[in-house]
Amino acid sequence: xxxxxxxxxxxxxxxxxxxxxxxxxxxxxxxxxxxxxxxxxxxxxxxxxxxxxxxxxxxxxxxxxxxxxxxxxxxxxxxxxxxxxxxxxxxxx
Amino acid sequence: xxxxxxxxxxxxxxxxxxxxxxxxxxxxxxxxxxxxxxxxxxxxxxxxxxxxxxxxxxxxxxxxxxxxxxxxxxxxxxxxxxxxxxxxxxxxxxxxxxxxxxxxxxxxxxxxxxxxxxxxxxxxxxxxxxxxxxxxxxxxxxxxxxxxxxxxxxxxxxxxxxxxxxxxxxxxxxxxxxxxxxxxxxxxxxxxxxxxxxxxxxxxxxxxxxxxxxxxxxxxxxxxxxxxxxxxxxxxxxxxxxxxxxxxxxxxxxx
Numbered sequence: 268x269x270x271x272x273x274x275x276x277x278x279x280x281x282x283x284x285x286x287x288x289x290x291x292x293x294x295x296x297x298x299x300x301x302x303x304x305x306x307x308x309x310x311x312x313x314x315x316x317x318x319x320x321x322x323x324x325x326x327x328x329x330x331x332x333x334x335x336x337x338x339x340x341x342x343x344x345x346x347x348x349x350x351x352x353x354x355x356x357x358x359x360x
Numbered sequence: 361x362x363x364x365x366x367x368x369x370x371x372x373x374x375x376x377x378x379x380x381x382x383x384x385x386x387x388x389x390x391x392x393x394x395x396x397x398x399x400x401x402x403x404x405x406x407x408x409x410x411x412x413x414x415x416x417x418x419x420x421x422x423x424x425x426x427x428x429x430x431x432x433x434x435x436x437x438x439x440x441x442x443x444x445x446x447x448x449x450x451x452x453x454x455x456x457x458x459x460x461x462x463x464x465x466x467x468x469x470x471x472x473x474x475x476x477x478x479x480x481x482x483x484x485x486x487x488x489x490x491x492x493x494x495x496x497x498x499x500x501x502x503x504x505x506x507x508x509x510x511x512x513x514x515x516x517x518x519x520x521x522x523x524x525x526x527x528x529x530x531x532x533x534x535x536x537x538x539x540x541x542x543x544x545x546x547x548x549x550x551x552x553x554x555x556x557x558x559x560x561x562x563x564x565x566x567x568x569x570x571x572x573x574x575x576x577x578x579x580x581x582x583x584x585x586x587x588x589x590x591x592x593x594x595x596x597x598x599x600x601x602x603x604x605x606x607x608x609x610x611x612x613x614x615x
Contacts, residue, residue, distance in 0.1 A: 271480035271563060275556065277524055282480065282563065313441030313611075314475065 268312075272321035273329050273359070281330040282359040283347075287318035289355035301350020304332050319355065333358070362412060363419045365442070365608025366399055366433055368426035371462035371490075372575065373399045375406040376605035377417070378613065385410035386602050396431045403432060419612040423604050425464070437611045439604060440468055440479045445614075446607030447571050448474030450597040454571035458561060458586070458594070459604070460553075461574045462490045467561040478564040482556065489553075490576040492528070496549040499532045500542050511546035511581030518548040528552065546581060554585035561590070570594050575601040 273282035283306075290309075298307040298319050306325045312318050325332050336345050348356050362384075367374040369391060377385040387405035389398045407414060414432070422430030423442035430436065437445070439459070443466065447457045452474070459466040469478040482489065497507040518540060520531060528549070535545050553576075561570075570592060576582055577600040587594050597603060 268476050269478040269564070271478070274482055275559060280559070280563075313437050 268318075270318075270320065271359075272326050274327060278330075280359050281333075283321055283329060283333075284357040284359065285319050285321075286355045286357075287312065287316065289351075289353035290318040291316045293351075293353045293355070295352055297350035297352055298347055298356065302347045303335065306332060307347065319351075330360070361418050361613060362410075362416055363421070363609045363612035364403070364406070364417050364432075365605040365610070365612065366403065366420060366422045366424075366427075366430050367442070367602070367605040367608060368395060368399060368422055368424035368430050369461055369575075369604075370425050370464070372601075373402045373424075373426075374602050374605045375399075375402045376602050376609050377406050377410045377412070378606075378609045379410070379412075381613065383606070384412075386599065386605070388601075391426070395426050395429060399431050421608040421612040423608040435612070437608055439464075440466060440476055440481070442604045442607030442611065443573060444468055444470050444474055444476045444607065445610050446603035446605075447573060447597070449606060449610055450603065451569070451571045451595050454569040454595055455567035456561065456565070456570045458557060458570065458572045459574045460490060460557060460572070460576035460582070462576075465489050465557050465560060467557070467564045469564045469567065480560045480563045482560055490574075490579075492553055493549065493576070493579060493582065495529060496532055496546075499529050500536070500545060502542060502546065507546055508550070508579040508581035508583075510543050511550050512584055514541070514543040514547035516544045516547070517551065518544045520548040520552040547585070550579070550581040550585040551589070553582055554589045557586065558589045566590065566592075568592075572596050573600045573603040577601070 268287045271282045362379045364377045374388045385406040389402035420433045422433035422436045427436040443459045457468040465482045497504045572594045577596045
């Protein structure tokens with residue numbers, strides 16, 4: 268399942284997509300410590316699978332919370348994506 | 361087996377009771393500030409309608425934005441999971457489900473078994489949810505019940521540039537000052553909401569059969585705008601606003 272967390276507003280679309288099919292086989296859960304803001308959590312979804320999701324309190328402001336990791340110039344690899352070894356995390360912006 | 365689903369929505373709380381897979385009662389109550397009391401009131405109405413007592417209910421599952429605070433429920437399911445399960449029951453051929461409620465819009469893509477494959481939720485923007493029509497109908501001084509049908513009388517597309525509910529309201533006032541007919545403004549409002557929803561639906565992918573659920577499906581102006589924007593027909597089940605509660609009650613049956 269591809270779970271899109273975020274929103275769109277007048278300035279664009281801001282979604283973090285988590286491909287939870289990758290989470291199911293992941294025991295590492297690197298996303299938990301990989302995000303400097305601690306935006307990820309592991310939950311049991313409706314299908315009883317342990318998957319990652321974006322915490323509720325961050326979903327309406329991810330553009331701002333992710334801004335520190337997204338400088339305009341010389342953007343480094345995103346720490347959440349680097350920490351996620353199965354490659355489940357994508358950003359829409 | 362008798363099960364119940366409680367949909368703790370942002371604006372309304374809906375309860376649906378199933379007996380051996382058949383709907384025997386459905387009731388709603390405005391959520392208000394005391395959501396637990398409201399949920400109990402809706403549940404009591406449903407029990408009365410069903411002619412059963414609370415102890416006869418085998419399992420109660422909650423869904424909706426306030427599902428964690430739902431009284432009586434022993435389990436919960438996400439809005440997305442409940443919508444997918446409910447839609448599979450009433451419109452199994454529809455694999456793209458659009459759920460528009462008072463404060464959130466959701467787009468869900470399911471597989472042939474009703475399992476969620478992809479979903480997106482508009483968590484922030486009121487301009488893509490039912491509360492936007494309420495605000496705009498107030499600005500136009502048109503009763504909400506007439507707002508949808510008023511927009512159907514328009515044949516003119518008026519672009520609405522504002523991207524948020526707050527600025528859209530001042531744009532509506534500007535259009536009124538410019539003598540734009542109310543019916544055209546009503547259509548512009550519904551087109552704007554539909555654009556937002558469609559943008560989200562494209563993120564998850566549009567399957568040939570599309571279902572629309574949630575209370576905003578009762579707004580004919582929005583439905584018309586959505587169909588035009590998607591360039592396809594949209595299936596709306598009976599009691600579309602109860603599909604979340606139905607899904608929760610079915611999850612209770614599924615165990």
